[in-house]
Amino acid sequence: GAVVSQHPSWVICKSGTSVKIECRSLDFQATTMFWYRQFPKQSLMLMATSNEGSKATYEQGVEKDKFLINHASLTLSTLTVTSAHPEDSSFYICSQHIGQVSNEQFFGPGTRLTVL
Amino acid sequence: KNQVEQSPQSLIILEGKNCTLQCNYTVSPFSNLRWYKQDTGRGPVSLTIMTFSENTKSNGRYTATLDADTKQSSLHITASQLSDSASYICVVIPGGSYIPTFGRGTSLIVHP
Numbered sequence: 001g002a003v004v005s006q007h008p009s010w011v012i013c014k015s016g017t018s019v020k021i022e023c024r025s026l027d028f029q030a031t032t033m034f035w036y037r038q039f040p041k042q043s044l045m046l047m048a049t050s051n052e053g054s055k056a057t058y059e060q061g062v063e064k065d066k067f068l069i070n071h072a073s074l075t076l077s078t079l080t081v082t083s084a085h086p087e088d089s090s091f092y093i094c095s096q097h098i099g100q101v102s103n104e105q106f107f108g109p110g111t112r113l114t115v116l
Numbered sequence: 117k118n119q120v121e122q123s124p125q126s127l128i129i130l131e132g133k134n135c136t137l138q139c140n141y142t143v144s145p146f147s148n149l150r151w152y153k154q155d156t157g158r159g160p161v162s163l164t165i166m167t168f169s170e171n172t173k174s175n176g177r178y179t180a181t182l183d184a185d186t187k188q189s190s191l192h193i194t195a196s197q198l199s200d201s202a203s204y205i206c207v208v209i210p211g212g213s214y215i216p217t218f219g220r221g222t223s224l225i226v227h228p
Binding site: 004006032041042043044045046049091093095097104105106107108109110112 | 150152157158159160161162165205207214215216218219220221223
């Protein structure tokens with residue numbers, strides 16, 4: 001199956017700093033990638049849909065100015081958490097879908113963000 | 117509102133035993149239902165994918181069932197192993213969409 005990688009796997013930062021998380025599709029070109037956030041013992045929550053070459057589509061309640069998403073190429077999408085605060089500490093996961101209405105969805109390994 | 121409810125919330129079993137996890141959903145129209153295994157601190161990994169016309173699908177020791185009429189699915193794990201300890205997530209994809217609805221997951225702990 002398709003392989004999706006994320007970098008870094010974990011990051012600790014000070015409050016007020018910005019953190020960039022990369023999501024790469026290693027063996028498939030993804031026109032659309034998805035970003036999720038998962039708090040402990042909670043289900044994955046879709047944050048935004050990342051479209052190659054265009055602006056991301058954000059879910060209701062997700063601040064687009066705080067969570068900057070860039071999908072510069074068919075194999076790379078980035079999520080930047082700007083001016084991070086402790087409440088942004090979470091597990092961030094990207095996924096790649098294959099096909100328009102896909103039966104295949106491949107998740108990255110996730111990035112654990114801890115904001116002090 | 118599309119919802120996916122999973123039960124039990126957590127489960128502890130002894131190694132070698134079988135167990136069954138439940139998933140009820142209200143998503144309509146329905147495209148497909150997936151079960152994922154998520155190890156702590158890792159991304160979800162697909163176990164099974166079923167469309168509305170499929171009643172059962174197996175992947176090794178994992179067998180998923182689907183009743184599209186009652187909107188219920190189950191995941192049966194046979195001869196559990198320590199490595200089965202993880203969160204099992206039921207995900208439903210609505211018809212005509214790729215935006216999934218996630219259940220909260222069942223946390224399974226397998227003890228030796």
